[in-house]
């Protein structure tokens with residue numbers, strides 16, 4: 343990797359690992375060991391110019407579609423059914439479940455993303471599943487943006 347200099351203080355930046363969290367209700371996201379560029383003064387920058395886009399694309403297109411989600415039927419009054427056994431699910435989604443995803447982008451060291459969402463637990467077979475995959479995908483961009491903002495990671 344070429345040597346990069348901090349745009350604020352001009353010091354050399356090194357790859358650092360960061361743990362950050364963000365929320366866009368009802369989704370809470372936590373990223374562990376996120377690779378970022380950091381200077382000795384603590385100024386931060388994304389490891390790649392398009393890192394936020396790459397990460398978002400990876401989550402929305404590859405990781406989230408693989409998570410267990412209930413199927414909904416009905417137009418006006420939605421009924422949710424277990425993806426494993428087909429039983430109708432109750433309306434309450436008070437339980438929270440954290441889905442862990444490991445991601446490696448563009449040759450950078452791998453890091454972990456935790457997605458915490460309300461889930462349905464099927465009373466018949468015990469399968470835990472997202473209420474709606476669409477809801478998760480809709481909230482992911484804002485939750486990640488909040489996490490990046492809270493850690494003051496600057497764009498390139």
Ligand SMILES: [Zn+2]
Pocket residue numbers: 348349350351352353381382383384385
């Ligand atoms: Zn600096």
Ligand SMILES: [Zn+2]
Pocket residue numbers: 424425426427428429464465466467468469
């Ligand atoms: Zn079931």
